[in-house]
Amino acid sequence: MAYECFDLNVSEGIAHIRFNRPEKANSMIPAFWTELPAVVNELSRDAACRVIVLSAEGRHFSSGMDISVFTEGGLDGPENGSRFVRAEAFRHHCMALQDAFTCLEEARMPVLVAIQGAAVGGAMDLITACDCRYATRDAFFSVHETAIGMTADVGTYPRLVKLIPEGWARQMSYTAERVSAEKARDIGLVNDVYDSAEDMLEAVMNIARQIAAHAPLAVSGAKRMVNYARDHSTADGLDYIATWNASMLDGEAIRNTFMAQAKGETPQYEELLAVKKAAGE
Numbered sequence: 001m002a003y004e005c006f007d008l009n010v011s012e013g014i015a016h017i018r019f020n021r022p023e024k025a026n027s028m029i030p031a032f033w034t035e036l037p038a039v040v041n042e043l044s045r046d047a048a049c050r051v052i053v054l055s056a057e058g059r060h061f062s063s064g065m066d067i068s069v070f071t072e073g074g075l076d077g078p079e080n081g082s083r084f085v086r087a088e089a090f091r092h093h094c095m096a097l098q099d100a101f102t103c104l105e106e107a108r109m110p111v112l113v114a115i116q117g118a119a120v121g122g123a124m125d126l127i128t129a130c131d132c133r134y135a136t137r138d139a140f141f142s143v144h145e146t147a148i149g150m151t152a153d154v155g156t157y158p159r160l161v162k163l164i165p166e167g168w169a170r171q172m173s174y175t176a177e178r179v180s181a182e183k184a185r186d187i188g189l190v191n192d193v194y195d196s197a198e199d200m201l202e203a204v205m206n207i208a209r210q211i212a213a214h215a216p217l218a219v220s221g222a223k224r225m226v227n228y229a230r231d232h233s234t235a236d237g238l239d240y241i242a243t244w245n246a247s248m249l250d251g252e253a254i255r256n257t258f259m260a261q262a263k264g265e266t267p268q269y270e271e272l273l274a275v276k277k278a279a280g281e
Helices: 030-045 067-071 083-106 122-128 144-148 156-163 166-175 181-186 197-212 216-231 234-248 251-262
Strands: 006-011 014-019 051-056 111-115 118-120 132-136 140-142 192-194
Touching (some): 006 030, 014 030, 030 083, 051 197, 122 140, 122 156, 132 181, 132 197, 156 166, 216 234
Parallel strands (some): 014 051, 051 111, 118 140
Antiparallel strands (some): 006 014
């Protein structure tokens, strides 16, 4: 299937989603907000890969929401009704945009993102929903919404404050300043920094291969546990992992892994099963 905003390739258990509008700095046009969740949800639902990698063509990862959204009335909401019912409808519109990135967080497999150049505005919302972030040395990050008169509303704030020290989350949010790749690494926003986009993508793909070589059930469980632990107390997290493993610990897979490794062979694992579409999908 052809997409307007990116190319998709699935190989060796890795789904590579590559943004393909470099001439527009990979800005997020209306089609982006429907295409991305559609493909991510399909990959997750069908267990069509073991890991997802996001990257972009051109100088910049993404300049965020396309200017057309701001200039063509996309922020004004419905035209009819009182300001109260229009506000309620706009809230649902906003939440639909949030779902476009929440799908990355909720995917059954890890999502890695490779970032060069600009990651600003909506791109910050996107990358904070990914599992791991990697950047080139020329990359920069900005919660740019403050500089254009709005409060970021698609996911940056609730996620950013859990990724980096609160003081830095506040400073980035209040000032809309550009944070360099090195500073982003220092404060924990990105995992590592590379000299070029080619070096970065090669390294990220190697990491993706390492993930894809492990048992899909174990990796999916690990992602679920990290997300749960982030949002709950230690006691809740311990209880949840005990319950998870009580029902899903695959002893046979563990034994087969040890046996394969003892023979110098590559372990083989059962794939996750496809799940049915939710109502309305």
